[in-house]
Amino acid sequence: MLNNLFGMGGGAEVYITISPACGMEMIVVDKHGNVKTYGQVPLDYNEAQREIANYEDFKNGLETLFQMRGVNPANARIHLSVPTVWFGTKEGLPLLLDDAAITNIVVGELEQTYVFKRKEPMPFWFDALASSNSDSRNVFYSAVQKEAITQIREILTAMGATLVSVECSLFADLKGLFVTGIAAEQMQDGYSWSLMIINNSGFQMLGLQGKRILEYYEEPLPIKSYEGEEIYAAIENAAQIALMSTPSSALIVLSETDLVSAEILAGRLQFSGKTIFVEDNQFRKEPLMEMSLNIFAEDHLKVSLHSIGAMSPAGLMPVDVDFLSEGGKNTAVSAVVEIPLGNGQVFELTPAKATVMAIVLLAVVMAPLGAAYFIANNMFAKAQAESSALDNQITQLDEQLKQYETKKEDNTFDPVAEIEHVLKNNRTKIMAYAALGESIPENLYLTYFLTGDDGKVNIRGCADSVEDVYVFFKNLKDSLVESKLRLSKLDLKSGSLDNVVNSTVSTIDNAPYIFEITNMTVGELQQFMNRLAGKGAPAQTNNTSTTTPANNTTADSNAANANAGTNTAQNAQQPAAQTAQ
Numbered sequence: 001m002l003n004n005l006f007g008m009g010g011g012a013e014v015y016i017t018i019s020p021a022c023g024m025e026m027i028v029v030d031k032h033g034n035v036k037t038y039g040q041v042p043l044d045y046n047e048a049q050r051e052i053a054n055y056e057d058f059k060n061g062l063e064t065l066f067q068m069r070g071v072n073p074a075n076a077r078i079h080l081s082v083p084t085v086w087f088g089t090k091e092g093l094p095l096l097l098d099d100a101a102i103t104n105i106v107v108g109e110l111e112q113t114y115v116f117k118r119k120e121p122m123p124f125w126f127d128a129l130a131s132s133n134s135d136s137r138n139v140f141y142s143a144v145q146k147e148a149i150t151q152i153r154e155i156l157t158a159m160g161a162t163l164v165s166v167e168c169s170l171f172a173d174l175k176g177l178f179v180t181g182i183a184a185e186q187m188q189d190g191y192s193w194s195l196m197i198i199n200n201s202g203f204q205m206l207g208l209q210g211k212r213i214l215e216y217y218e219e220p221l222p223i224k225s226y227e228g229e230e231i232y233a234a235i236e237n238a239a240q241i242a243l244m245s246t247p248s249s250a251l252i253v254l255s256e257t258d259l260v261s262a263e264i265l266a267g268r269l270q271f272s273g274k275t276i277f278v279e280d281n282q283f284r285k286e287p288l289m290e291m292s293l294n295i296f297a298e299d300h301l302k303v304s305l306h307s308i309g310a311m312s313p314a315g316l317m318p319v320d321v322d323f324l325s326e327g328g329k330n331t332a333v334s335a336v337v338e339i340p341l342g343n344g345q346v347f348e349l350t351p352a353k354a355t356v357m358a359i360v361l362l363a364v365v366m367a368p369l370g371a372a373y374f375i376a377n378n379m380f381a382k383a384q385a386e387s388s389a390l391d392n393q394i395t396q397l398d399e400q401l402k403q404y405e406t407k408k409e410d411n412t413f414d415p416v417a418e419i420e421h422v423l424k425n426n427r428t429k430i431m432a433y434a435a436l437g438e439s440i441p442e443n444l445y446l447t448y449f450l451t452g453d454d455g456k457v458n459i460r461g462c463a464d465s466v467e468d469v470y471v472f473f474k475n476l477k478d479s480l481v482e483s484k485l486r487l488s489k490l491d492l493k494s495g496s497l498d499n500v501v502n503s504t505v506s507t508i509d510n511a512p513y514i515f516e517i518t519n520m521t522v523g524e525l526q527q528f529m530n531r532l533a534g535k536g537a538p539a540q541t542n543n544t545s546t547t548t549p550a551n552n553t554t555a556d557s558n559a560a561n562a563n564a565g566t567n568t569a570q571n572a573q574q575p576a577a578q579t580a581q
Contacts, residue, residue, distance in 0.1 A: 012036075012071060014161070015311040016062070017081045018052065019169060020045040020200060021258050021281040022304040026065040027311050035292035035311075037069040040302045047200050050085045050115055051148045059155045066159075070471070074160035080152065081310035084168040085144050086115055087204070089128065089216055093137040106141045115145070122146040122166075126319045129212050140213060142168055144323050166323040169306050170204070173197065173254060173280075174211070175316050176309025180289040182278060186250050187211050193250040193273075196239065198265065200224055200257045203235060205242045211317050217242050223259055231260055236268050243271055250274040254305070258282045280305045432457055435479035441468045445508040450528070457483060458518040458528055462493065462511035469515045476517065488525065489516035 015027045023042040030036055041061045044053035052058050066073050090109055093102060102125065110121040125141035144166065153163045174195075177183035186193040187210055195206040200223055207215035219238045226234055243251070251271045255262035255278070262277035269275065279285070287300040288308060295303065314320045432451040436459070440446070443464035450458040457480070463469045473487050493514050518525060 012076045013079070014071070014073075014076045015079045015081070015307070017169075017172070017304065017307045017310045018043060018045065018058075019083055019256060019280075019304060019306050020047060021256055022302070022306065024058070024061050024065070025302070025304060025307040026062075026069070026071075027303075027307060028069065028071055029311060033313060035294055037071065038292075038295040038299055038303060039065040039069045040299065041065055041068075045083065050083065051145055052152075055151050055155065058152070062155065062159070073156075076159075076161040077164045078156050078161050079165045079167075079310065080163060081167045081169060081172045081306060082144060082148075083199075084142065084170040084204075086110065086113060086121075087140070087142045087168075087170055087216060087218070089138065089140050090125075091136070091138045093139065095135065095137050097137065102137075102139060106139070106143075109141070110143050116143065119145040119147055122149055122323045124321055124323050124325070126321075129209070129214060140216065142170070142321065142323075144168065149323065163324070167310065167321045168323075169256070170197070171317065171319070171321040172306050172309035172312075174309065175312040176288070176305040176307075177252065177254075177278070178211070178316055179312045180305070180308060182276065182288070183252055186252065191250075192248045193252065194243070194246050194248040196251060196253045198223075198235065198253070198255045198257055198260050198262070200259065203239065205239065205246065207246045207248065215246065223257065232265055232268055235260070235265060240270060243269065248273060250276065252276045252278060254278045254280060255283070256280045256306075278305060431480065435476055439472055439475035439479060441471050443506045443511070444468045444472050445511055447508075455483065456518075456520055456524065457485065458516070458520055458525075460514070460516045462508060462514045464506050464511050464513070466490065466513060469513060473515075473517055484519045485517055486519065487515065488518050489514070491515075 013029045013031070015029070017025045019025075023040060025038070025040045027038050028036045041064050043057060043061050045051075046053040062073075065071075088109065090105065093105065097105075103123065106123050106125045107121060110116045110123060121143040122145070123141060123143045125139045128138040128140055149163075149166055156163050177195075178187050183193070183195075185191070186208075189210045192207070192209055195208060197204045197206075202219050202221035202223065205215075205217040205219070206213055219242070221234055221238060223231055223234075250273050251266075251269070253262045253266040253269070253275065255265065258281045260281075261283045262279050262281075263283065266275045266277040278288075284301060287303065288305055291300045291303060429451050436446075436449060441463075444461060445463065446459065446461040448458070448460040450456070459476075463472070469487070469490060473485070477483075477485050491514055492512055518528075520528060
């Protein structure tokens with residue numbers, strides 16, 4: 001909880017969702033919750049057993065997603081959301097039962113179902129909203145197969161990743177409906193509404209008040225055995241009684257199967273209130289919400305409601321479902337204290353909020369004691385290092401000043417200004433070499449690199465793919481923020497198509513795409529082209545550094561030292577980003 005609250009912890013935060021209609025999706029976010037990349041691959045799901053059909057396919061799909069989006073799975077924190085395996089309710093439990101006893105009762109109920117007769121359940125339960133004068137306790141419960149989660153954990157562990165949470169699609173869908181704004185009105189306190197979820201096994205009907213689940217009903221239907229119009233007629237007939245017995249102001253129809261269009265079904269159902277349809281399948285025509293610029297445009301339509309809800313922050317709903325939580329329980333729904341704030345406003349204090357507030361208060365009280373030493377220690381070490389570096393720099397400058405003062409120069413020579421000019425020149429070139437070394441992808445090669453003390457940069461090269469060029473360009477811009485770089489040229493080499501077809505190994509000669517990145521004007525570029533062609537190219541000076549590497553490495557240290565007195569920019573790979581700015 002501390003890691004989530006204060007943003008601590010290493011590795012990437014990766015959200016993996018599995019659904020029959022959308023396959024396997026992956027969303028990677030940064031420590032601020034911003035989407036860094038998205039990927040999707042098909043994955044078969046056994047709806048009869050309600051689990052992944054083949055775990056070897058799951059492993060291969062994961063490896064494909066990580067490679068496709070350039071994400072290192074090592075130390076990644078995986079948040080998994082799977083299709084809802086089972087959801088039910090247990091009513092009339094004695095108030096004196098403790099949590100352990102309720103867990104045992106829930107497990108007993110689950111073991112009577114066909115799914116968990118052969119597989120051990122991993123349960124999660126929470127208290128239903130009950131009236132204050134109730135003499136019994138009602139709970140909702142859900143479960144996934146423990147064996148399935150164990151296999152998934154082993155696959156992730158072998159990759160170096162860590163499985164940190166597991167939830168199911170039902171609760172991810174509820175969060176997704178809220179963050180997309182589709183059910184923002186319905187999820188206001190006191191609003192009664194219904195949610196109908198259709199999948200290949202039938203449909204689920206939930207009665208809700210705001211964000212709280214009040215009722216649950218499931219109707220199994222062999223939807224795959226019907227054809228065309230028969231599917232809608234079967235669902236309509238089965239759902240009509242449930243709709244009539246559930247008084248609500250709005251109905252949201254969510255289809256998670258490619259066999260049923262939520263739009264068509266919503267138009268056929270006899271419901272007097274407001275009807276909203278959501279396509280989480282092949283019938284989706286528009287993205288469910290405005291997508292991050294880091295997601296490829298062609299992927300916007302693929303991002304499912306399940307995936308959006310799975311990556312939503314905790315605390316949006318009264319219950320945060322996690323099958324890995326201790327005891328598989330959560331009682332946040334019933335334990336709510338209402339604190340009047342005046343003007344008719346009420347603050348709801350739940351155990352989750354109280355825990356967070358207690359942690360924050362404890363951190364505020366203890367921070368001056370614990371953090372003072374840590375901060376002072378770091379500041380002292382940093383100041384000592386900076387002081388030592390400044391002393392060395394001052395010593396060097398004093399020596400240079402003494403040398404200049406002994407020389408007989410005319411009155412126009414300013415030794416201090418000259419030293420500042422040299423330092424600025426070296427710093428500009430060092431930054432350029434460092435940024436270049438940190439930004440080069442694996443299959444991208446540089447053929448020319450020029451940098452000057454005036455901040456001008458010109459880079460030419462070739463690459464195996466357009467995506468490699470855009471990844472390199474975006475990383476370079478992120479490193480040289482004030483350089484105003486632009487991609488001035490991106491084209492195919494002459495005869496590159498034949499090379500691509502006939503080559504099996506990536507080399508600088510086979511790379512089909514050529515590019516040029518610069519912050520020069522058109523006139524400056526023309527002078528640069530003339531220089532390359534040998535038309536009156538000026539002699540190399542200390543004011544401009546130019547390198548011509550043969551592969552995807554930056555200039556060697558000798559060239560850098562000769563031109564600018566800088567160190568070699570080390571060659572480094574960066575994870576592929578989704579798009580170039």
